[in-house]
Amino acid sequence: MNHYLFLPISALIINSLLISYVFARRFRSAVIGDFLRFSLFLDLWLVSYILYWSLLPAEWMTLVFKLTCFTWIPTGLLYLEVVYKFLNLPSKWVLHFFRFLVLLSILVTTSTDWVIKGSVLYDWGYELEPNWLFLPMSAVVVSGPAYLGLSLILIERFKTDSETIRKQLDLLIIGSIIAFSLSVYTELLNLDENGRFLSPPLTPVSVTIQAVFIFLAITRYGFLNISLERIAVELFRDIHDGIILVKKNGEFFFANQSALHLLRISPSQNGFFDPNQHFVNYHEDSDSPPREFQLSGSTGHVFVELTKSSIRISEEESGILYLLRDVTERKISQEKIHQLYSHIVNDLEIARVTQSSIITQKFPNKESYRIYSFFQPIEKVGGDMLRVIEHPSGRVDILFADVSGHGIASAMVGGMLSITFQIISQKLLSPKESLFEIHNILSKVVLHHHISAVFASYYPDENRLDFSYAGHHPILILRNGEVILLEGEGRIILAVRELLLNDYTFRLHPEDRIVFYSDGLFEVKNGVGEILGYEIFLDWLKDMATRDTLSLLEASQRKAVDFGHGKHNDDLAMLVIEVGGQ
Template sequence: MNPYLIVPLFALFINLWLFTYVLALKGKHRVVHLYLMYSGALSLWIISIILYWSFLPPHWMTWIFKISSISWLLVGPLFLEFVFAFLSKNPNIVLYLLRGLALAIFPITLTTDWIIAGVERKYWGDMLIQGPLYVYGINILIVSPPIYAIFLLIFESRKEEIGFRKQCYLLAFGTFLTSVLGFLTTVLPRILSQGDLHYPPLSGSASVIQSACIFIAIAKYGFLEIRLEKIALQLYAKLREGVILLSASDDLLYWNESARDMLGFPKIAATPEKLDLGKFLEGFTRRPFSRMEFKKRSSEIHPITSEEEAILPSTESVYLEVSKSEIPISGRDLGKVYVLRDITERKEASERINMLYSRVIRDLDIAREVQNTITTRDFPNSNEFKIFSYFRPYDRVGGDVLNCSESSDGKIDILFADVSGHGISSAMVAAMASISFNVFSRKGTKPKEGLLFTNDLLSSVVTQHFISAMYLRYDPDTKVLEYSYAGHHAGLLLRNGETIDLQGKGGVLLAVGTPILEDFQIQLRPGDRVLLYSDGLFEVRGSKGIPMGNATLVEAVKKLSYQDSDSLIRSLVSYSESFGDGIMTDDLTLFCLEITA
């Protein structure tokens, strides 16, 4: 047997032992995977050296050298990639360049003599005859990566904690010794002797030094320790949430300071062997749960010593949110992890919000009653006309306005309006508009003047809303309907089976200054119906999110106009609800004036 094989065999033994040790930890971290890849490539390189020094048939050796070159071509880039992952650094252009060169040089080695020109037999075994690019390839792929890695390990670890810094220094020291020994026994002699070697090269076997340093880091500083118990406990200790780890029989395996404080356990007291959370939390259950809220039991005050009084928790109510999960401890034994969060402030805030919400709901109910009183539900009775209506707010209160009043001379005034938005603020503006209508409708002037009166009255008070409206005045004696628009969409005239828009337009109220408004009139006939509706009827959205639109609604009115007025209104509401899958987007109001005589 060749005695020189002892060196690579010993190096292979150490490297494989370390490879197996790390593999047995079954770590899933990227650092572990990259280390195993690097260690595997290193083992292949050492096995190649054993083949080189085994005096195999000479005609095999050139191809053995060329094929096995992939191992030492990849060792440098893989080690550098491992160092990048270990330092949590993102790969840079240097690493990408070395990866590409390693993969590009291997096919060149196989197909040309530029890297390996042949084989020469020495007293220790076979040695490759270098090609013109051999020294450059060795320097770039084997020498430069360790040098760059040493620089990164020393430079990047300066601001880290002392344990991690020692790992980096130990790894850098092993890499430095390995690189120096490899350079002095392999690269430098070839440069000085024009490619010849007079002593066995140790570039691959010297990796035993690096392996020994990594092993010391593993044994002494926990480098690549996969279970991470110490690191996990350090993290848990610094968490604001309480962390408790119990065995299946409630043995206390671990808890952090936050957990002790949340449970009100005295700091000077010894840590108990067992922990029953039911003694600290009201209603605590052993049944499976993922997350629950518990009230902390009030601590009893025993005035024994001043020191004990200082550590007793407050008697005020404290609420804790507890998350529970199972965790394997050893073998088939399962433990329980409890994570405690103090939610006292959140609980108190929630109770305040609930109280405020209840108060708001009561106020909304009162506002709804007020709105019902100012929204006309009982219309004038007459043999010459009939009035039908439908009103449903988006919320408890809404921004639609429907008011009707009858003057002493028998004429009726109608305000049909829609305040922008919905909810309390819109309802308040709607109420003010209704009050304005009640004041103005007694004067018996033109519809245009009524809308301008409302605009002037509210413009100095309302700044965040605008009103689209239609003001109508109907004289039953002459059957003349006067009306004025303020930004509202057209009302509809249903006559002899036809659906006709009531012509006219005007500016929105409360939008900009004084709106431009006009008065319009139309002569009605017996059987005519005037239909008004708010935009909540046609702004509903279908299953694909497309709104119905006013044009679609008008087509529906045309198809349903054969029905009596009450049925027509209900059918239109049903059609809108069906189109929007029952989801309203705004207040919903309809009004129909039917001429009977």
């Protein structure tokens, strides 16, 4: 009988008793699960020691050492995971890094001789014969996370204000230091000049010592019995809103720094928290939605939004959580928002007036033609623009454009476009040349918008329409109840440096109607996000082609608004030129 087996067997029994004790009193806690997993792997490691010292056949031992490496390589990582869960620390990349190293180390150990190259027989049994990678791997993968976890516990020991938690951590720290030191010394340092052990490794003894200290921490100070006090300290300490925790009988339990700063006085009066002493006209309720109260005794008018709810303080005890939010600052911010909104409304009104002045609303009333239009922006001001200029020669220039975006900025670009159009129109250039001129002028001052447009020149005496497109959809001709699309191509203005534009000509018939329209009329969305669509819009327009112009304009506007259930996501605009009969 190998009397050295007493060490791993007795350690296995003691550690198993600890596992049984913790398992019997377990509750739903992630830290309990991690601790049981850590202890279980320690048991498996102790079983491996029993195998090593049971004097099995020598030819088996190298394989046994390699196959059982999974019992001791992860122990440092498992200890670190217990610490992270107990301290409520975010794992981030640290645990993932060590998990990867553990898996890699197990793979290398079992598949190569870099870590374990054989076995050596001693008086107490077999020990592994290390190779060149054993010591660095043990230091980094096994000892590294264990000592990192111990360091985190030491830091927490000096940070916590709870006397009970300090006592728990004291026992855990003492047990861990003794266990780690004893295991590292006897496993890695207790060697002669030939690398042979001078005495049996005492890892089983270190496991026993750690189990005893953890048992004392559990039975005397409630270690692993995680209460809300610990969570409160970790989670609520640096929260901007005030947090006050009170036991069910009103006994004060916890307040973070934000709550103390808000109340100005201690929330605890004779060990109890009374809301009536802090909030004007407070009346007791069970769980309540946020309500605003003025703070008692505060200099100036300070208001807080108070939310009250029930919460579990521990497995046996419930309590009340008061959430305090300073709404004085919020009210100041709301007032600033209201002022800013008023300024914006005023700016929008100014922009609306400006836009109204640059959008042609009164048109020439000639026997040879008539012009009708409507314009409905998405907001008070929009990105669509239409201008009509009649020249003494009889030529009529039309610019129908859509500036990217909406609101004040788009309206201002539209204003610049309108002024530029008025200047360029006086030159009596072709539509293509006019768009080139507009692009060259605006590209120097407009940097963050682009413009789709159609420039048309109507010659009533010749019944001719010259036009050029800059990324705009086709002009429509209504003739004898039919719809004719004037197809053409051209690049958007201000989107690229080099434009590709073309001039087109169309011969008109008496009583033709020339229709310019915005994409908002067919890109409108309904309540489920479906778009009306260009083809459906054209089919509908064909059905309406026999109606008079005013009725057509009104129906087009109503069609878009009705499809969007009263809402439209873009400007709505249409301009129709009626060619006179001859």
